[in-house]
Amino acid sequence: MAIALVMFSGSPPQTSVLAASVITPGFAVAGVVLASIPVIIHLLNRRRFRTVKWAAMDFLLSALKKNRRRVKFEQWLLLATRCAVLALLGLALARPMACDQSGLAAGATRSGLHVLVIDNSYSMAYLANRPGAATHLEHAKNVAKRIVEQLSSGGESVAVITTGKPSAVLLQPTYDLQAAAQAIDRIEQSFSATDVTGALGLAWELGNQSPRQSVRRLEMITDGTRSAWELAERDRLMSIGRELAGIYQIRHVNLAVPDQWNAVVSDVAPAGSIIRVGFNSDLAAHVKSYGRSASAVLQWSMDNEPVTGNTMIEATPDTAPVIQSQARFRDGGAHVVSATFVAGDRLRVDDQRYRVVEVASAMKVLIVEGERGVGAMSSSGAFLELALAPPADAGRSASIGRRSDSYILPERVSDIELGNKVLSDYRAIVLAGVGQIGAGQADLLKRFVEDGGTLLVFMGEPVSSDSYNQVLLPRGLLPGPLTKRMSVAAEQRGFLFDFRPLGALHPVLKVFSGEQKTGLDTAQVFTYWQLELPADAKAERVLDYATTAATADPAITLHPLGGGRVVFISTTANAEWTSLPAKPAYVALVHELLSGSIVGGDEWMNRIVGQTLDLPPNLTFKAVPTLTGPSAQEVQLSQQPLADGRSGYRSSVLAKPGLYSLSTGAATIPIAVNCPADEADIRPAGDAAIRTALGGIEIDLISSDIPAVAEARVGGNDFGWIVMLAVLALVTAESMMAMRFGHHRKGGALR
Amino acid sequence: MPETTADYRQYLDPRTLARVSGLDLRARLVVEGLMTGMHRSPYQGASVEFAQHRPYVAGDDIRHVDWKVFGKTDKIYLKQYQEETNLHLILVVDASESMGFGSTTSGKHTWSKYDHATAIAASLAYMAIQQQDSVGLAIFDQTLARYFKPSNSPGQWKIIVNEMQVIPRWNKTGTGKVLDQLAEKLHHRSLIVIVSDFFDNLEDITKGLRHLRYKKHEIMAFQVLDPQEIEFPFEDVTLFKGMEDAGELLTEPRSLREGYLEQMKLFTDELKRLCRGMHIDFQRFNSGDTLDIALSQFLATRSASIK
DSSP, X not given: OEEEEEXXXXXXXXXXXXXXXXXXXXXXXXXXXXXXXXXXXXHHHHHSOEEEEESOHHHHHHHHHHHHHHHHHHHHHHHXXXXXXXXXXXHHHHOEEEESSOGGGGGSEEOEEEEEEEOOSGGXXXXXXXXXXXXXXXXXXXXXXXXXXXXXXXXXEEEEEEOBSSOEEEEEEESOHHHHHHHHHHOOOOXXXXXXXXXXXXXXXXXXXXXXXXXXXXXXXXXXXXXXXXXXXXXXXXXXXHHHXXXXXXXXXXXXXXXXXXXXXXXXXXXXXXXXXXXXXXXXXXXXXXXXXXXXXXXXXXXXXXXXXXXXXXXXXXXXXEEEEEEXXXXXXXXXXXXXXXXOOSOOTTSEEEEEEEEESOEEEEEEESOOOXXXXXXXXXXXXXXXXXXXXXXXXXXXXXXXXXXXXXXXXXXXXGGGSOGGGOSEEEEESOOOOOHHHHHHHHHHHHTTOEEEEXXXXXXXXXXXXXXXXXXXXXXXXXXEEEEOOTTSOOEEBOOOTTSOOOXXXXXXXXXXXXXXXXXXXXXXXXXXXXXXXXXXEEEEBOOSSSSOOEEEEEEEEXXXXXXXXXXXXXXXXXXXXXXXXXXXXXXHHHHHHSOOSOGGGEEETTOOOBOOTTOOOSSOXXXXXXXXXXXXXXXXXXXXXXXXXXXXXXXXXXXXXXXXXXXXXXXXXXXXGGGOOOSBOOHHHHHHHTTSOOOEEEOSSOOOHHHHHOSEEEOHHHHHHHHHHHHHHXXXXXXXXXXXXXXXXXX | OHHHHHHHHGGGSHHHHTTOOOHHHHHHHHHHHHHHTXXXXXXXXXXXXXXXXXXXXXTOOGXXXXXXXXXXXXXXXXXXXXXXXXXEEEEEEEOSGGGGOOOEEETTEEEOHHHHHHHHHHHHHHHHHHTTOEEEEEEESSSEEEEEEEXXXXXXXXXXXXXXXXXXXXXXXXXXXXXXXXXXXXXXXXXXEEEEOOOSOHHXXXXXHHHHHHTTOXXXXXXXXXXXXXXXXXXXXXXXXXXXXXXXXXXXXXXXXXXXXHHHHHHHHHHHHHHHHTTXXXXXXXXXXXXXXXXXXXXXXXXXXXX
């Protein structure tokens, strides 16, 4: 309920608008209704009276004659007072509000909810070096505390929300302004990104939880960066902004300084999927500079040892990745790579980035054969083993127990022996023409893949389509059902792959790009299993068969399952159904299929601030694992149930960037935690962009100066107490009048 | 004995008397209750006593010559005594409609001002007859309804009591005129006790009283008022129906209470002032109070008049 009163005061005439409203109109209406009660009682009493035969009538009539006008006046005065008491009581409980530019406001109690949204993301660590505040965050806290100081104790409540991801309500609405100031003091510099959407969502919830507040103000104090306000989820932010405008009076205090800039190493990663021991591997660093270009040397280090060959970089927002090709590791396991770009910017926390890489020294691959022959190469996986681990002396004939320089350690077993193997010991499992897989084995295979392993499924003579479709397909170990075995007659030419080296190739085959003599285009396939790929399948076609039909049959597919991948090859791994093993590209193809499908396995060791560390279930523990942070502080690890019913360890939220150390009892594993790269763009978005981001709503945009008292005073002024005092005064007056007018029994009588 | 006094005093309470149906019994209870509480008998002093000597003048009855003084002094003096004749007590009871008002109740019984007035009158009559005094009765409303000459015969008290037990006709009041009539009727100096609420024209009342005083009568004015008339305790809206055709008034009595009490006080003060001016003993009685006050007042006045 709102009333607009126009007040005229003084000469020359000054017009000031007193916007009046009540918080709980129900009470005001009730007050008006209640005000009629004395009148009703009066009227009822006039109808309901007792009759007394009276002897001393003359005296009564004389008294009436003498006091008639006075009595009437007193009765009307009392009636009016009682009506006014009830009406004003309703008005007081309804909490009348009036505000803005009115002298009346000075006598009122200001009330309302003030929600302070304070950005504590890592960009707020920018060293602006203002007087009394080195960083943006320190200045934001000063601004917030200044706002709190200007609030009216007892009438205005404060809530504090921080935007550092995940955003959180640091202080629920409270009238304890001292507690609010203390809460603001407690805000810590976060190293996570800005979660503006989440923080404003929390503010929306708080606003809706306090519908009775006369005035709800939302004070956002941020550095107004592009990374915070120019979001991918802009539609959601605009939607929230518009909803907030319906609840709050919104003000944004923009702490950005015009020339602020930031250079960042936003990513460090291996250029390929596998880093091998003893080989030079490419590492790529993404270096960017926002706000202005920056020149500096990008310094690499591996396991805290500097790497030579560092180069000077001119960083811009669109700098191309910088490749370090000198990375060579002597042994396998987890190694730490870092890239540092110190360009003299004022936000230093993101100048260095760590990366933990898994260096493969010996990658064990289990080849499960469905057919075992008499000869060394007659088994269904023999060609595969040879291709994965060619003998060191290529001139000799292949033999069992040969030596190989390959990092891959293949192991061939028959399908009967599969059940005796611990699958987690292998990085990849190859089913080479295995006829049937039992449900129990299929479950183990599924878990293996979901835990990050790779499964390659080759077809072969023993393959039972019914078994595959009933067992592997429901578990996601096949991209689609096997529908038909396609074969050509003995004298006919086999099926060809649709391989075009100059055309678009799947990334797995990119090594063959432009290569004309790989043999992939001439390799013949005499028999293959036709696979029906569902329309919504996640499988990627790596290679198809050449056909004139509208839809080609897939020859090789790749699809993810959990944390791992499944590669389906529609023909045999040996020369039984295809001439491919005889082609020069066979070895390269098998290696590319393996390396292209193997998941790096180091993702879990590279975390972003704000995330948790989830230990892989296949990690070997010899003791209760412990996680130590960069400042040697211990980070809590707790057991969590996993989706498949097992339990795994999960850390609390990783709050600080740096190198952590995970001890499993069996090994000590480095964990890299970096600042979120998407927070690095600290270029000021500008007030217009902020307004646009919030849906073009009405918003008070002010600079980083601490808001003056006068500005903070604009707000709801609660006249409830003043009206309540008036009620008390009227009640007192009514009592006195009632006593004076003889409406209360007095002890006196005729003397 | 205090205990006995306390026991008897309960019979002076109107709420007790209201439950006693016979007025004669009421009077006895009142009087005996009162007497028991006194230390000295009120009947003393009623005997013939020597007053003074005066010289003999021609025509004096020689029976009153004090021969002993003559023998000693040779001068003839007559002995003078206090009057030997019994007191003539005239009880004038107001039986107008306004006297029928009463708010003191005990069970189903209501104690009206008339009940209080007749109890006083009957008690006084009982005491007087016990002392061989003559007692007369006048009951009036707008006229002198009934009048009984004073007599000290034992049957007189019964007659008076019976007469007062007759339910009045509840007419209007005409106090002044009635007192005039009474003054004309009384040829012997009497003690006249008027028991009324005196809700009448003050000028008329004054005129009547003055007439009685002119005839040398001693007058005692007993004003009987109901507790409600004294306190005016009404709270809620009330329709007051005036007795003696005084009209009606629907009002919120709380607002009129002060004015009413003021008017009532003005009236009674004026009445007192008039009585004082005519050497009339005035006493106001609350019909909710005990009756001993009235009787004590009477006895004190009686005692003073004898001396």
